[in-house]
Amino acid sequence: MKKLLHIIATPRGDESRTLKVTRAFLDSFQSTHEGWVVEELNLFKEELPSLTVKRVDGKYILLGGKDLFGEAKDAWEEIIAEIDRFMSADAYLVSTPMWNFNIPYTLKHYIDIIVQPKYLFRYTAEGVEGLVKGKKMVVIASRGGEYSTEELRPFDFQEPYLRTIFGFVGLTDITFVVAQPMDAGGPDVQKQNIEEAQKRAREVAEGFN
Numbered sequence: 001m002k003k004l005l006h007i008i009a010t011p012r013g014d015e016s017r018t019l020k021v022t023r024a025f026l027d028s029f030q031s032t033h034e035g036w037v038v039e040e041l042n043l044f045k046e047e048l049p050s051l052t053v054k055r056v057d058g059k060y061i062l063l064g065g066k067d068l069f070g071e072a073k074d075a076w077e078e079i080i081a082e083i084d085r086f087m088s089a090d091a092y093l094v095s096t097p098m099w100n101f102n103i104p105y106t107l108k109h110y111i112d113i114i115v116q117p118k119y120l121f122r123y124t125a126e127g128v129e130g131l132v133k134g135k136k137m138v139v140i141a142s143r144g145g146e147y148s149t150e151e152l153r154p155f156d157f158q159e160p161y162l163r164t165i166f167g168f169v170g171l172t173d174i175t176f177v178v179a180q181p182m183d184a185g186g187p188d189v190q191k192q193n194i195e196e197a198q199k200r201a202r203e204v205a206e207g208f209n
């Protein structure tokens with residue numbers, strides 16, 4: 001069995017536009033991908049470990065090229081559990097709205113937890129090496145506004161940030177499905193854009209390998 005880890009970064013459940021598009025993706029994915037299981041990680045429901053000083057100390061121990069020891073090692077138990085869950089997946093699906101031109105804080109928190117030296121990346125004589133190799137990610141995003149024009153693209157820190165941080169750990173094969181605008185154009189425009197994004201999400205799911 002292969003595992004698709006579905007990381008949810010909206011608190012809005014059934015009201016979520018992002019998840020409406022995601023459901024289209026998952027319906028197609030599940031009917032065309034026998035042998036895959038989908039594991040859900042809802043970042044608004046699960047409590048992630050906070051980055052206390054002991055946990056941050058652990059990061060500096062690792063950055064110094066040493067293994068974790070003492071209190072920092074004990075404090076890292078929950079972080080290692082999150083890293084293990086992330087690394088156990090064969091592929092990733094991220095459902096995220098745009099919040100303040102970027103990602104919601106829960107997704108940033110998750111990234112701050114899992115992106116760790118020795119586990120997701122390491123420094124070598126040639127530079128940084130990402131350790132998440134040979135895996136793919138699909139990001140399903142929705143935005144209140146529209147960021148595809150030359151004028152407004154610079155306000156989009158969501159897609160460039162996700163490409164940068166996951167690319168840093170080796171995940172460079174990322175496909176975005178974006179529903180926009182969701183709020184700026186009124187209900188008819190929203191409905192049409194959700195349907196268009198759902199169509200593309202189904203295509204991406206069918207072609208996913």
Ligand SMILES: Cc1cc2nc3c(=O)[nH]c(=O)nc-3n(C[C@H](O)[C@H](O)[C@H](O)COP(=O)(O)O)c2cc1C
Nearest residue numbers: 010016017018097098099100101142143144145182
């Ligand atoms: C806290 C917050 C911040 C937001 N910031 C932005 C933003 O910077 N740009 C934008 O286009 N939409 C913004 N929105 C609107 C959402 O991106 C949009 O409504 C999206 O479709 C919500 O997705 P969801 O229904 O899946 O939660 C924001 C919404 C919230 C709740």
